[in-house]
Amino acid sequence: MNAHLPILPVLIPVLSAAVMVALSRQDLVLARVLSFIAAAAQLVVASLLFAAVGEGEVLVYRLGDWPAPYGIALVADRLSAAMVLLTAALGAVLLLHAVCAWDRRGRHFHPLFQFQLMGIYGAFLTGDFFNLFVFFEVMLIASYGLMVHGGGAARLTNALQYMVVNLIASSLFLFAVALIYNAAGTLNFADLAQRVPTIPSSDRGILMAGGALLCVVFLLKAAVVPLQFWLPGAYGHAPGVAAALFALLSKVGAYALLRFALVGLGGASLAALEPLAWLTLLAGALGVLAAPTLGVLAGFASIASIGVLFVGLAGADAARLGAGLYYLVHSTLAGAALFVLADLVRSVRREEGDAVLGGQDFAGRALLGGGFFLAAIAAVGLPPLSGFIGKLALLRSIPVEGGAGAASWVFVLVASFLLLLGLSRAGSRVFWKTQGDGGQASHGPAAGGVAALALLLAGTLVWALVAGPALAYFTQAAQALLEPGAYVQAVMGAGVYR
Amino acid sequence: MRMRSRWRRWVPHPAVSLALTLVWVALQNDFSAGQWLMGVILGVVVPLLLRPFWPDLPQVHSWRTAIVYAAIVLWDIVKANVQVAGWILLRRPETLRSTWLVVPLRLHRPEAITLLAGTITMTPGTVSCDLAADGSALLVHCLHTEDAAATVAGIKSRYEARVMKIFGEGDA
Amino acid sequence: MIEWAALVALAAFGVGVLLCAWRLWRGPDLVDRAMALDTLMVNVIALIVTWGIWQGSSVLFEAALFFAMIGFVSTVAFCRYVLRGLIIE
Amino acid sequence: MADMLIAALLLVGAFFGLVGSWGLVRLPQTMQRLHAPTKATTLGVGGVLLASIAYFGWVRGEWSVHELLITLFLFLTAPVSALMLARAWLHRERERVRATLPRPGAPGVDWGTFQPPPEESGSGAEPRR
C-alpha cells in the first residue's frame, strides 16, 4: 500500500467519481456519501504521503513500470506532498459547503468535484510535462463544469470567456511541449534537467522558446499581470464553492512554473518576474477597491496574493522561496475563505446579493461580518493570521539594499495598505451599512458553509501558530527546488520497482 | 420443426450472419480456423445485439434473381458510365436534355424501394432524388434522355420487376 | 508499368481534387459545395488506395475505409440540417 | 499480363474519376452536377480498388479482399448521399422548382420533400412516447 502512495491521490477521486457516474446519476444521497468517503480517504492518503517524505525523501512512482523518461513518473517530494495535503484538506472542507448549498443546483456536482481534485493532484504529482498538460486539462474541464454549476447569464458568459482563453493557453502549452521535445528529446522534468547542459547553443533557441512559452502558460494560469485579466470575472461569478477550490487552481500554475523553471530548466531564476509580481500586487489591490461585488473582490484579492507569492518566487534563495511557498498555502486558505464568504452573503441577502453596497439587514449579519473581518485580516496580511507571518517572512528574506529589493518592500506594503482600504470599505458597506429589520425575515447562512468558513479561518490561525516548523519545511522544499540533484537522481536512478 | 425454430431464434437471418462472417474474415485477411470461428461468433452475436434496430427484416425470396440482378446492374454501371462520360466530354452542356422522371412504384417494402432507388442512382445518368410522400413513386433526375417514357419503362422492367421478385413482392 | 499507371492515376485524382475544390469555392449553392466536398472525399479515397499501390503498402487501408464512412456522415448531416434544421430529432 | 490488367484498371479508374470531377465543374445546373459523384464513386474508385486487390494479390502475394468493404460502403452510401443532396436542393429551391416538377401520380400526393407522410399529416401535436 505504502509503495503506491503517489498514485492513490489520483486514483481515489477518479474511481469514486466513476462509480458515482455509473451508479448514481440521480441519487444525490449516494453521491454525497461516496464523496465524503472519498474525501476522507484522500485526507488519509495525503497525510501518509506527507509523512513519507518528511525527511526529504523523494518518492518516485513509475507508471507501468517503465523507466523515466520513457514512461511517466510520479514524483512526491516535500513540495508536492504538501500541495497534495493542502488540496485534500481544502477539498474536504469545501465539501461541507457544497452539500449545504450547491450540489442540488445542477447535475453531477460530486463527480465533477472529485474530478477537479483528481486533476489538481495529478498536476502536483507528475514529473512529466506532457502528463502535466493532460492533468491541467482534467483540472480545467472539471473547473468549467463547476464554474457553470447553477447557471445564470453572467456566470455562463464569463465561463465561456474563461474557457476560450484557457483553450488558447492549452494550445500554447502544446506548442511549448513540442519545442522542448524537439530540442531536448524528453518530456521528463528530471531528464530535461540532465539534458539541458548538453544541448548545443544553436538549439537552445528552440528549447528556450518553448520554455518561455510554457512560462507564459503557467503565468496565465497563475494570473500574473498582464495575464490576470480572466480571473475576477470567471471566479467572481463562479459558484462560491467552486471559486473557493479555484483559489488552489491558480497556485497550480505557480507550482508548475517553479517545477519547470527551477528543476526542468536547471536553475533558471525567476528574478525577471519580480516587476510583474509588483504589477500583479498593484492590480489586485486596485481591483479590490474597484470591485462591485464580494465575489469579484475575492477574485482581485486572489490576484494580489499571487503578486505577493511571486515576489517570493522571484527570489533565488531558499529563504525567500520558502517564504513564498508558506504564503502560497496561506493565500489558498484565505482566498477560499473570501470566496466562501462572498457565497454565503450572496445566499442570505435577497436584493443586493454580494454587491458591495449597503442594504436591508439580514440574518446572520453579525456572524458573516465577523467572518469577513477575519478573512479580510487574512487577505491583507494582518496579525494574528498567517498572512502576517507570510509577509513578515517574505520581507525578512528580501534584502532591502538595491533597487529591486526596496521596490518589492514598497509594493508589498503599499498593496497591503490599499487592500486594507478596499476591504474595510467593502466590509463596512455590506455588514455595517444596513437598515431595517430584514434579519428576522430571511434565512441565515447554511451551517455547512459557515463550518467551512470557520475551518478555513481556523486554518489560517493554525498555519500562523505552526509557522516555525512550516517555514522550515518549505525552506527545505525550496532548497530542494534550487538544488534539484536529489530529485533528478531519484527520478532517473533506480526507483521503487526498477 | 422444433429444432429449426430454436435455431432460428439464435440466427434469425442466416444470410446476414453469413455476410458478417465473410466480412470479418475479409477484414482480417486471415482465413485461419480461429478467424472463422471468431467471424461466426460475431456473425451470430452482432445481429442479436442489433435486433431491435432492424424490425421485420425481409427474407430474400429468390437468390437466383438477386445474383442476376447484381450482374445486370454491374454491367449497366459500366455501360452507362461510358455513355455519360461521352456526354460530359463530348457534348456541349447546353445541349444536354436533362429532365425529371416519375417512376411509379409497385414495391411496398422499404428495403425494396431503397434497393431500387440505389440502383437508379448508381447507374450513371439517373439519380433518385425523392420519394413520394406516400411512397408511391420515385422522382428521378435524368442527365440526358431523348425519350423519358422509355427510360422510365426501362427502369421498371429491367430493375423493378427483378427487385419485386427478389423480395417476393409479386402479389403485392 | 503499374508504377506508371499509378502515377497517371495519382495525377488524375489530384486534378480531380482541384476540380472539386474549385466547385467548393464557387458554389454557387450550398448544395453544390456539399456535393463538391462529397466528391472530393471520393477522390481522396481513390488517391489513398492508389498511393497504397504506388508505395506497395496496405497500411493506409483503414484510412480509405474511414474516409468512405465519414464523408457520408458529413454529407448526410449537412443535408439533414438544410432540410430539417435539427439533424437528430 | 497481371501488370497490364492492374495498370488498365488503374487507368480506367483514373479516367472515370477525372470525368466525374470534370463534370462537377463543367455541368451548368446543380442537378446535373449531382451525377458526377456517382461516376467517380462507381467506376472511378471501383477500378482503383480492383486494381489494388489484384496488385496485392498477384504482385505481392498477399491476397486481400478488404478493399471490397470500401466498395460495399461506397455503394451503400452514395445513393443516400445523392438522395439527401437532391432533397436539400429541392427544399432550398422549392419556390422555384416545385411547380415545374412532375407530380407523383395519385391525386393529392406530392413529393416527400414538400409533403408530410400520410401518418403525420393531419395530426398537429404528436403524443410523446
Added chain:
Amino acid sequence: MEILFAVLIAALTAAGIYLCCLRQVFPVVLGLSLLSYATNLFVFVAGRLTVGAPPVWAEGVTRFADPLPQALVLTAIVISFGMTALLVVLAIRARFESGAERSDVPAVTDRVEVER
C-alpha cells in the same frame, strides 16, 4: 515538404487567433478548431517529417517515424475534441441564458445581476 507543413501551420494559427478575436461565439469556435489543427500539426512535426514509414514495427524495418509525438497528438486531439464539444454546448447555454450570442461580457467593474 517542410515548407508546406510550416505554411499550413502558420495559416492555421493566424486564422485561428484572428477568428478568436471576433465578437460572436461561433467564429471563436471555428477559430479554436483551426488553432487545434495547428497545434496538432505542430506537435506532430516536433518528431520531424517522415514520409512512407509509419511507426508500425515489423521485422527488419529500421526507418520509422517518431511514434511519441504521434501518441501525444492523439491525446491532444481527443482532449481538444472534448473541449470543443463542451465549448459548443456552453455557447448554446450562454446564448439562451443571456439571450444573445456574444463573446464579450460586461467589464468586471460593472455590476450585473446576482447569480446565486
Added chain:
Amino acid sequence: MSASAIVALPLLGAILPPLFARAGRTPALLAALAPSVIALVLLWGQAAAVFSGVSEEVRVPWVPALGLEWALRIDGLGFFFASLILAIGILIFIYSRGYLAGNEPIGTFYAYLLLFQGAMLGVVLADNLLLLPVFWELTSLSSFLLIGFWRHLPDGRRGARLALAITGAGGLALLAGLILLGEVAGTYRLSELAARQELILASPLAPAILALILLGAFTKSAQFPFHFWLPHAMAAPTPVSAYLHSATMVKAGLYLLARLWPVFGQTDAWVAWVTGIGAATMLLGATIALFKDDLKALLAYSTVSHLGLVTMLLGLGTPTAVFAAMLHVLMHATFKAALFMNTGIVDHETGLRDLRRLSGLAKVMPLTAGLGTLAALSMAGVPPLNGFVSKEAMLAEVLAARWGGGWPLWGLVALAAILSAAYAFRYFSALFFGPLRLPEGRLPHDPPAPLWGPPLVLVVAVVVLGLWPGVAEPLLAAASAAAVGAHAPWPELAPWHGFGAPLVVSAVAFVIGAAMVWHYRALSGRVLAWALPFDGRRAFFSAQEWLVRGAHRLIARVHSGVLGRYVLLLAVVSLVALALGWGMGEGWRPQRAPTPMNGLSLIFAGVGLAAIGLVVRWHHERLRAVLLTGAVGLVVSLAFLHASAPDLALTQISVEAVTTVLLLLMLFFLPQHDAEPVAKPRGAAAVSILIGTAVGLLAWVMMRNDGPTLADYFWSRSVSEGGGSNVVNVILVDFRGYDTFGEITVLGIAALVIYALLQGMQEGAARGHLHAWRFPFTLSPTRHPLPFAVTARVMLPFLLMAVFYIFFRGHNAPGGGFIAALLLALAFLIQYMASGLSWTMHRMRLDAHVWIGTGLLVAGATGMAAMGLGAPFLRSAHGEVHVPGIGPVPLASAMGFDLGVLLTVFGAVTLALVQLAHLGQLVGFPPGRTPMDPARPKPSEKEG
C-alpha cells in the same frame, strides 16, 4: 510565565462576555472583569521585583527562522503602561455596564474591549521586534471594531475606516522599520537593542528605520499631520473614547518612542523631528480644542494636544524629560479618562454634547459637575491637582532643553498652556455653570453608581496625585529607568516647588485663559477661520474616492470583458516570450535535409490554404464556414496520413465527422449569420499574422532540426515488452497509458458537463428564451426519408464489425480503442440521424452514463490489477493464450485498458450528441412516431 498569562487572559477571556451576556448584563460585566482583575493582580505580584530593577521574561520560540518569538518582558516601562491599561480598563468596564443601553450587545462590546486590552498589554510587554507589531496591529483592528460599534451611524463607520487606514498604514511602516531595525541590529530582542546602539546608528539604513518607526508612532499617537483620525474616532461609544482614544491606545506610540529612546533618543534627527512634531501637534490640538463646541471633540483635540506634549518631551533627549513624559502620561490618563466619562454621563442624561445648547448643569447634576470640574481644573494645570504637577515638570524640562535655543520652544509651550487653560475652563464653566439650559423634555440627574463610580475613582486619583505625587514616584522611576536604560537623578515630585518660571507661566496662562473664555464669543469666529482650514477626514475620503474612481476606470479598461482584447494580449505576450526564448540560442542552421515535395502535397496544401482563407472570409456565412472547416480537417488528416501517421489520420478524420455533426447541431440553436456587420479588426489581423508566422517558422525549424528523441526505445521494446507492433498504440495504452487515462477522463468529464449544462436549460432564463426561440427557416415536412433509414439499418451490423476489427487490431496496426469508439459512435449517430432520437434511444440498451462510468472503472481496474500483484499502476502483461482448435491467441492486458477507453469514449460522444439533440425537443421539435417516412409505403395505384 505570569507575563504570558497577563497578555493571554484578556485575549482568551474575550469569549466569556458574549456567553455570559445571555444571563444578563451584570454577569457579562463580571465575565469581563475577571480576566482583567486577575491580570492586574498577577502584574502587581511582580511589582517588588520590577521596582528593584529585575524584569520577568518569557521566551517561547515561534518562528525561529524569522527571529519571531513569543517573548514578553515585564520591566518598569512595561509595568507602568500595563498597570494603566488594566486599571483604567477595569473602571471602563464598570462604567460601560451603566453606559450601554439595555438592548445593545454588551457581550460583544466587552469582547472587543478585552481583545483590545490583551493586544495593548502585548504591545507594552512584548520583547520582540516582530511580536510587537503583531499586537500593534491588533490594537488597530480592535479599535476599528469599537469605533464602528454603532454601525448604524455613518460617522461611526467612516471614523472607524479612517482610524484603521491611518493607524494601519502607520503599522505597516512600523513593521518595515522594525524588521530593518532587527536586521541591522542583529537581534530581534527589544531588550538587547540599547547595547547595539552604535551598530544601529552606523548603518546606512538608520535614517530610514527611524523614519519608518516614527511614522508608526506618530500615526498611532495622532501626531500632526496624522492627528485628524482621532477626533473622528469619537463616534465610538464614550467608554471607548475614554479607554482607547485617550488613556491607552494612543499612548502606544508614546510607549514606542520611550522604548526606542535608548537607541535613537539622543540623535539629532530624533530630537529635531520628535520635538518639532510634538510641539506642533500640541499647539494645533490646543487651538482647535478651544473652538470645539462638541464636548467629545473638545476632549479629542485636547488629547491630541497632550499627546503632542508628551511626544515633545520624549524628543528633548534628556532622561529627566522622559521622566516628565511618563509623569504626564499617568496624569493625563487619569484626568482625561475622568473627563470622557463625565462627558459620557452628560450625553447619557441629556442626549446632547453641545456646549452651545447646554449650561448650568451643576444645578441638576451636582455630583457630575463636581467631578467634571475637578478633572477639568487638573487638565488646566491648576494646583493642587495632578495636572499641575506634570505641567510644572514639563515646563521645567522645556526650559532646560537645548533644542530651539530654549526660548522659542518655551514660547510655544507657554502659548499651549494658555490655550489649554482656556479650553479646560471653558469645559466646566460653560457646561456646569451659568443659567440652566437643557434640550426639551429631558430631566437629567446624577446617574447611578456604575456611571459615577469610575470617574469618582479617577478624580480621587487626580486629587491624591496632585497632593502627594510622591506615591507614583517608584512606578515612574522604574518606568523611566527602563526607558532610558539607566537610573538618573529623577526630578523630585512635590505639589509645590515654590515660585519659579514655570509657576509664572502657569499663572499667566490661567489669567489669559480665563479672559479668553470670558470673551469667547468675540474670539471664536475669527480664529476658527484660520485654525481649521484643513479637514483631514474630508481630504482622506476624497482622496480615497479619487483612488477608487481611478482604480475603477483602470480596472474597467484592463478587465474590459472584450474577449478579442484578451486573446490579442495573450498572443502578444506569447510572441514576446517566443522572441526572448529564441534569442537565448545562437547560430541555428538547418540540420536535416529537406523532405522532397510532391505534386499531390502541393495540391492538398493549396486546397487547405484556400479553405483556411475562405473560412476566415466567410466565417459569417456559418453553414459555409462549417463545410470549409471540414475541408481543412480533411487536409490536416491527409497531412498526417502522408507523413506516416495513419493512427492520427484515422483519429482526426473521425473526430472531424463528429465535430461537423456537433457544429451543425450548434448551428440549429444559433443564428445562421453573424448578427452584426462584420468589422475587420486590423490590429487582430496584424497580430494574428505575426504569431502565425512565428509559429510557422518554429515549426519549420523543428522539422529541420536534429536532436535527441526517445523513439528508438519505444521502437525496440514495443513488441518485446509492450506486446504490440503498432508503437503509437503501445505508447498510448502502455508506455504512457497514464496520459490516456487522463485523456478519457477529460472526455468523460466533458460529457458530464454537457449533460449538466443541457439539463440545466430546462429551467430559469434559458427555458424562457428557449421556448421563445424558433428555427428561422421553413422546414421540409418529412423527417426520416425511407431510403436513408433503410440504408442506416443495413450499415449498422457492418459498421459494428468494423468496430471490432479496428479495436482488436489496434495494438498491432492502426486502430485501437479510441478510434473504434468513434466509429461505434458514428455508427449509432447515423442511426440517430436516419431514424430519429427517440426511436434509436429506446433501442440503446444502456444509459450513456453507465458507459462512461464503467469505462473509467474498467480502465482503472486493469491498471490496478497490477497493483494487486505488487507492480505499479498500469503495469501491463502480455502473452499468448493457447485456445484449443484455434491456436495461440495473443493477449495483452493493455487491451482491457483499451476496452475502458472504448466504453468511455463511446459513452461520452453519445451522451454529448444525444443530449444536444434532445434540447431540440424543447423548441418545437416533438419526437417523431415513425423511424422512416412513409412508414407504410403505398404501391402506386396506377401501376398496381
